Amino acid sequence: MTATIRSAEVLISSPSRNFVTLRLTTEDGVVGLGDATLNGRELAVASYLRDHVAPLLIGRDAHRIEDTWQLLYRSAYWRRGPVTMTAIAAVDMALWDIKGRLTGLPVYQLLGGASRTGALVYAHASGADLEDLGDSVRARLAEGYRAIRLQVAVPGMGSGYGISSGRSTGGRYAYEPAKRAGLAVEEGWDSARYLRYMPRMFEWARAEFGPDVALLHDAHHRLTPMQAARLARDLEPFDLFWLEDCTPAENPEALRLVRQHSVTPLAIGEVMNSIWDFAPLIQEQLIDFVRASVTHTGGITHLRRVFDLAALHQIRSGSHGPTDISPVGMSAALHLDLAIHNFGIQEYMAHQPLAHEVFRTSWTYQDGMMHPGDEPGLGVDYDDDAAARFPYEPAYLPAARLIDGTVHDW
Ligand code: KDG
Numbered sequence: 187m188t189a190t191i192r193s194a195e196v197l198i199s200s201p202s203r204n205f206v207t208l209r210l211t212t213e214d215g216v217v218g219l220g221d222a223t224l225n226g227r228e229l230a231v232a233s234y235l236r237d238h239v240a241p242l243l244i245g246r247d248a249h250r251i252e253d254t255w256q257l258l259y260r261s262a263y264w265r266r267g268p269v270t271m272t273a274i275a276a277v278d279m280a281l282w283d284i285k286g287r288l289t290g291l292p293v294y295q296l297l298g299g300a301s302r303t304g305a306l307v308y309a310h311a312s313g314a315d316l317e318d319l320g321d322s323v324r325a326r327l328a329e330g331y332r333a334i335r336l337q338v339a340v341p342g343m344g345s346g347y348g349i350s351s352g353r354s355t356g357g358r359y360a361y362e363p364a365k366r367a368g369l370a371v372e373e374g375w376d377s378a379r380y381l382r383y384m385p386r387m388f389e390w391a392r393a394e395f396g397p398d399v400a401l402l403h404d405a406h407h408r409l410t411p412m413q414a415a416r417l418a419r420d421l422e423p424f425d426l427f428w429l430e431d432c433t434p435a436e437n438p439e440a441l442r443l444v445r446q447h448s449v450t451p452l453a454i455g456e457v458m459n460s461i462w463d464f465a466p467l468i469q470e471q472l473i474d475f476v477r478a479s480v481t482h483t484g485g486i487t488h489l490r491r492v493f494d495l496a497a498l499h500q501i502r503s504g505s506h507g508p509t510d511i512s513p514v515g516m517s518a519a520l521h522l523d524l525a526i527h528n529f530g531i532q533e534y535m536a537h538q539p540l541a542h543e544v545f546r547t548s549w550t551y552q553d554g555m556m557h558p559g560d561e562p563g564l565g566v567d568y569d570d571d572a573a574a575r576f577p578y579e580p581a582y583l584p585a586a587r588l589i590d591g592t593v594h595d596w
């Protein structure tokens with residue numbers, strides 16, 4: 187039984203933001219989709235796929251998922267890194283999608299079947315101040331979310347990270363990280379003010395919303411090891427579900443210091459992309475959640491391997507699900523969430539409605555939980571006519587500067 191790959195197309199569209207999608211088609215016309223979106227660096231992955239990977243795929247058997255993964259990884263010689271691992275991820279997702287469509291099964295069934303009835307998701311709430319944040323949290327609670335990430339602008343700093351004022355958006359959509367501006371927007375950052383304000387925000391949130399809602403926070407790589415240890419310690423009374431990316435990913439040793447001072451659960455990994463990045467953190471028990479995406483971590487095949495390693499150490503999954511993971515990547519994450527045993531939580535930032543004009547999904551949301559649906563494969567279709575209305579537009583992630591003008595981690 188073979189399913190020969192006839193074509194590999196790289197599709198770029200921008201329905202509210204840029205998405206790169208790989209479409210593989212077999213000789214019999216069976217289609218598989220993969221997400222290849224690397225926010226702000228989209229065309230690098232598009233070229234990697236179009237110029238270097240597509241020629242290797244034509245004529246190969248789409249059923250050989252593991253073999254294709256190993257071939258693309260090992261034969262490139264230049265291994266790992268976000269561009270390579272996103273390109274391989276797109277191929278891997280598309281092959282799982284094809285296998286599902288050929289067998290008539292949703293991908294989660296191919297991964298061993300459901301381990302739960304749905305995946306707990308967390309939404310974003312943010313605001314220009316606590317009143318604005320409160321409106322945003324109440325909107326999420328009214329939608330049924332049981333877990334919410336809180337971000338607020340820090341007084342005196344004028345901004346923060348991940349803020350979309352509820353006042354300007356009616357509280358409906360999460361912030362959009364990439365801006366369609368000519369160059370990266372620059373934001374100010376002051377760690378001292380931030381460190382003083384975050385415990386006050388969480389104290390207010392617990393008083394306002396009680397002990398039951400799971401609360402999360404993203405420090406977005408901005409703190410030194412000692413600052414991160416202090417924040418994690420100061421937030422302990424407020425019982426966070428997790429503190430995310432408290433220090434830059436390049437310095438995993440920093441987490442040892444954070445661990446010595448606090449029992450606040452730590453989530454790390456959205457800019458990492460391989461099991462070799464995660465292995466030391468997992469084996470030394472320095473994290474509580476693997477915070478990676480299917481799209482940037484080599485696809486379903488590779489991320490499952492990371493989650494399985496994490497399971498040996500009672501570390502759970504926490505898949506990245508911002509708007510810059512396309513609906514194809516989001517669907518792949520949901521299939522994995524449903525199948526693995528050590529699932530923790532799934533981020534769901536929710537795409538703008540325009541994105542769903544291009545990507546038709548079959549996932550469902552109810553009462554804070556999502557299900558990938560039972561369509562064969564990943565359950566996502568790509569509408570070429572709709573996509574043609576939204577051509578690629580250059581967009582950049584912001585940069586951060588300290589008050590003296592020094593470039594800082596964004
Ligand atoms: O492209 C960058 C975004 O994915 C990132 O800023 C979002 O930190 C993020 C999150 O936790 O969703």
Ligand code: MG
Pocket residue numbers: 404406430431456
């Ligand atoms: Mg994050």
